[in-house]
Amino acid sequence: MNFVLQAQGITKSFPGVQALKNVSFSVSPGSVHALVGENGAGKSTLMKIISGALASDEGTLFIDGEERILKNPREAQDLGIAMIHQELTILPLRSVAENIFLGREPRKAGGILLDYAALHTRATDLLNQIHVSVDPSRPAGTLSIAQQQMVEVAKALSLRARVIIMDEPTSSLTSRETSTLFQIIGELQKCGIALIYISHRLEEIFSIADTITILRDGQTVHSAPTADLTPDSVVRYMVGRELKEVFPQGKDSRGDTILRAEHLSGQRFTDVSFSLRSGEILGVAGLVGAGRSEVARALMGLDPLQGGTLLFQGEQIVPRSVRAMMRHGFAFLPEDRKAEGLFLNMSVRDNLAISMLDRVFPFGIIRPRLLLRLIRDYFHRLNIKTPSPLQRIKNLSGGNQQKVIIARCLSLKPRVLILDEPTRGIDIGAKSEIYTIAQDLAAQGVAIIMISSELPEILGISDRILVMREGKSVAILNQGEATQDLIMHKAAGGTSWE
Ligand SMILES: Nc1ncnc2c1ncn2[C@@H]1O[C@H](COP(=O)(O)OP(=O)(O)OP(=O)(O)O)[C@@H](O)[C@H]1O
Numbered sequence: 160m161n162f163v164l165q166a167q168g169i170t171k172s173f174p175g176v177q178a179l180k181n182v183s184f185s186v187s188p189g190s191v192h193a194l195v196g197e198n199g200a201g202k203s204t205l206m207k208i209i210s211g212a213l214a215s216d217e218g219t220l221f222i223d224g225e226e227r228i229l230k231n232p233r234e235a236q237d238l239g240i241a242m243i244h245q246e247l248t249i250l251p252l253r254s255v256a257e258n259i260f261l262g263r264e265p266r267k268a269g270g271i272l273l274d275y276a277a278l279h280t281r282a283t284d285l286l287n288q289i290h291v292s293v294d295p296s297r298p299a300g301t302l303s304i305a306q307q308q309m310v311e312v313a314k315a316l317s318l319r320a321r322v323i324i325m326d327e328p329t330s331s332l333t334s335r336e337t338s339t340l341f342q343i344i345g346e347l348q349k350c351g352i353a354l355i356y357i358s359h360r361l362e363e364i365f366s367i368a369d370t371i372t373i374l375r376d377g378q379t380v381h382s383a384p385t386a387d388l389t390p391d392s393v394v395r396y397m398v399g400r401e402l403k404e405v406f407p408q409g410k411d412s413r414g415d416t417i418l419r420a421e422h423l424s425g426q427r428f429t430d431v432s433f434s435l436r437s438g439e440i441l442g443v444a445g446l447v448g449a450g451r452s453e454v455a456r457a458l459m460g461l462d463p464l465q466g467g468t469l470l471f472q473g474e475q476i477v478p479r480s481v482r483a484m485m486r487h488g489f490a491f492l493p494e495d496r497k498a499e500g501l502f503l504n505m506s507v508r509d510n511l512a513i514s515m516l517d518r519v520f521p522f523g524i525i526r527p528r529l530l531l532r533l534i535r536d537y538f539h540r541l542n543i544k545t546p547s548p549l550q551r552i553k554n555l556s557g558g559n560q561q562k563v564i565i566a567r568c569l570s571l572k573p574r575v576l577i578l579d580e581p582t583r584g585i586d587i588g589a590k591s592e593i594y595t596i597a598q599d600l601a602a603q604g605v606a607i608i609m610i611s612s613e614l615p616e617i618l619g620i621s622d623r624i625l626v627m628r629e630g631k632s633v634a635i636l637n638q639g640e641a642t643q644d645l646i647m648h649k650a651a652g653g654t655s656w657e
């Protein structure tokens with residue numbers, strides 16, 4: 160076989176963790192090779208090694224059959240390997256064109272002056288190649304995440320990359336943006352470019368990958384053509400066991416109405432009405448941009464409500480501040496987890512402890528053992544991978560950082576819990592655990608509002624589903640009557656769905 164890239168026997172340890180053990184991995188030109196595995200399995204680490212961002216402890220890399228030692232990403236790029244990171248690395252104030260050619264801008268007058276005209280034309284050419292119509296002179300920070308990703312693809316093309324690594328590229332894309340990305344991937348393939356694709360979404364993997372490699376605990380457990388695998392078998396390899404029903408069977412635990420929203424309006428939404436009972440899980444569906452997160456933020460006191468009434472246990476309340484809402488027993492898991500503030504330089508334990516203060520330090524008495532027990536419980540349930548609770552959180556894998564924030568939010572035992580896209584970037588085993596925890600909380604009387612763009616998830620655990628469109632609540636569907644088609648129909652305003 161002809162491989163553009165081959166990694167052999169890659170091993171990598173961090174203090175207290177062996178992230179990769181003797182992993183081999185190869186890609187042929189024009190193929191899409193998917194890399195899957197649970198959070199913390201070693202996917203990003205392997206890709207950072209292949210793209211020169213991290214040195215391996217042992218192992219060999221061959222590019223076009225020749226052994227290479229990559230000292231930095233620049234060397235990898237020169238050899239045709241480009242990586243689009245889990246966290247995009249765009250410079251927001253620089254123009255699209257400058258971002259594409261960063262450090263390699265065309266120059267004139269003997270290299271003294273930047274050749275803006277050439278910069279502009281070449282950027283336009285590249286963007287045209289992938290059918291993206293953004294103005295290359297726009298500041299990159301004004302683009303949507305999807306467009307920023309396209310800029311990264313254009314940059315990879317400008318580097319004449321022959322291998323492009325995409326680490327969870329679709330986790331914040333809408334379904335339409337995802338299909339555009341897939342078209343682009345198809346065209347890159349036709350040019351003989353190889354793609355390495357990391358995702359927790361198995362449907363995506365099965366629709367675009369021709370080969371799948373599964374990592375578990377830093378080892379390759381299986382690698383095969385997609386045609387020889389099924390989603391079930393991939394999950395089995397990933398988690399090392401048969402996974403029970405992803406959606407647990409919850410009992411209907413609904414009690415009295417605890418929250419009633421009447422004709423709420425605020426930033427980017429108007430006339431939103433719904434009611435919520437204690438012990439109920441209310442799913443919120445809608446297209447990206449339908450105003451779902453904005454409603455959540457207003458309920459939590461993060462953005463002002465501009466109109467309408469909110470009744471909590473029959474009494475009118477005004478969400479003036481997050482503190483005030485926390486005192487009412489509201490908790491919120493925002494969509495943008497990073498902004499919500501993990502204390503990156505603090506340990507995992509202390510990040511969790513912040514929310515548990517009341518329970519662990521009642522009357523100011525420190526009970527470190529209780530704290531550790533509570534933490535262990537969440538570590539176990541969500542399968543948070545860290546060498547110790549004292550590890551700095553910034554050293555955890557992307558998905559495990561998310562799990563810590565989710566644990567922090569769930570451990571609050573709120574009256575009303577608002578979850579915005581709680582399972583984004585989370586592996587399948589932990590997803591199902593999050594559903595179980597949500598249902599346990601509901602059974603204890605917690606009222607839950609769950610915003611999600613994954614319809615199977617909404618359908619799988621909601622008692623009722625609120626559908627939003629263009630900033631308005633357009634339907635409330637009961638568990639029995641809701642289907643994917645019906646939700647999409649309501650969310651898209653009766654027009655057909657792509
Ligand atoms: N800089 C670091 N310092 C210490 N440990 C690290 C560091 N980077 C990664 N690790 C550890 O190495 C292991 C593999 O992490 P990696 O980021 O490769 O996982 P991943 O498969 O990409 O997971 P996810 O799906 O959550 O993104 C994890 O246990 C992680 O905590």
Ligand SMILES: [Mg+2]
Pocket residue numbers: 202203204245326556557558
């Ligand atoms: Mg990762």
